[in-house]
Amino acid sequence: MFKKIKYNLQIFQKDLFLFPIAFMALFLLITALMNDNTQASIARSFLGFVLPLIASGLAAYAYLEDKALELKFTTNQKSTTFIAKRLSVILIVIILTAFIFQAGLKILNITVPIQVSWLYTQMSWLIPSLFAITLSGVISLLANSSNLSFSLMGGIWILQVVLRGWFANNSVLKYIFYFSATMNPGTQDAYLNQLTQTSLIVVCIILTIFLIKKQERYI
């Protein structure tokens, strides 16, 4: 079990997993240096806004950058197992980063920005991050390019951040908008948004399973 995790970590390069932690430490420092009014806002920004970006960046390279990919395809490993292994490593890193960040806030005596409830706060970053991970993976397989996947995901992220007001008020896009749960906590739209994103996560996973079976495209 540990050997498998170690192997997966080696595939993704260890420094990539140090990066989210380093980025988290930077945000923790910025949060600590800010005054009381902006601390909660910055802490929320890291969880709700930055984590989905990091998640999509890591996931864009989850499948195609393995030098032993061709070898992997020759084994009798199920495609679902293959996908689960790749995505779970990224998800674990994102979850650990989020929890260490929240623990850091507590240690520094900064009010943890709980919105609505503890569970809601966790869902407000977990669902968009998971959506970003699965969508990024699907695009990388569709385009057969990790670089292009993140080009698109980065563009989508920046559009959503800069035009967040427009996205939040658009009658259709507000349901797939990454930051709805963070920006409008506890509203009916936010719950519907989480429900839509969860459904899209399932669709993305199904698409990934379908796409990964077309092994000849990636070797």
Next chain:
Amino acid sequence: MKEFFGVIKYEFLMSIKRKSMLIIALLFVIFFIANSLNVDQAIILEDANKETYLYTAGQSVFFLNLFFPVFVGISAADRAIRDKKNGVKEIINATKITNQTHLFGKYIGVVLSYILIESVIVLISSLQFIIFQSFPLIYMVYAFAALLMMGFPALFFVIGFSLVCPFFMPIRIYQILFTGYWYWGNYINPEAIPSISHTILNASGRFTLYKYFERSAPAMMNNNDPNAILNIVVLIALGFLVVFAMSQFQNKQNQKA
């Protein structure tokens, strides 16, 4: 010079022929044009004068600058580092092409390819305004002036760093940092979070927009805002400077090897 133009031509064609890149560019174009269709025609027609058209042209390119350089910065990040990854750098070193010729050739080739894509986007968007919203032909000139002053400097700046930075950090980390930087460095209010968005290094085209295209420029301009022309010069110069610094660094490395 022959080698230099050869590298430019090769890099330009290699960059522009990436089909999936064009598809993604097209997706952003559709979004950009769909958004430009939202411009309130009634307001424009009611107040149709040179200032209105200048304002629309400036706003359109400023809006394009929100996301196009992000797409460019991320997708151009693998252009220079791929030679090292593919193991062809040693072969290139064995030819007459110097590090300076190779890197600058790559830089200009990649910049030209994205300039072409961005120009096509602005051309289509301008034609849309001229054909469907009865804008005068002069609008095309305004739109390309805005592109020249706001879009192209950002491309020079972004591509310079995108070619060089992946030599010093994993490409994925650069891409994530770059996306975060684009928002932090250009759009965040420095009074809320410390940022460089109100300095000469802002690459969004904001200062040029306020100075030359905004209808209510005096109200929008801040006395402390940097000079728009200086902003353009600094962005382009930094792009070239970072590529030059990298070529010098590679020369030093070759001497050590």
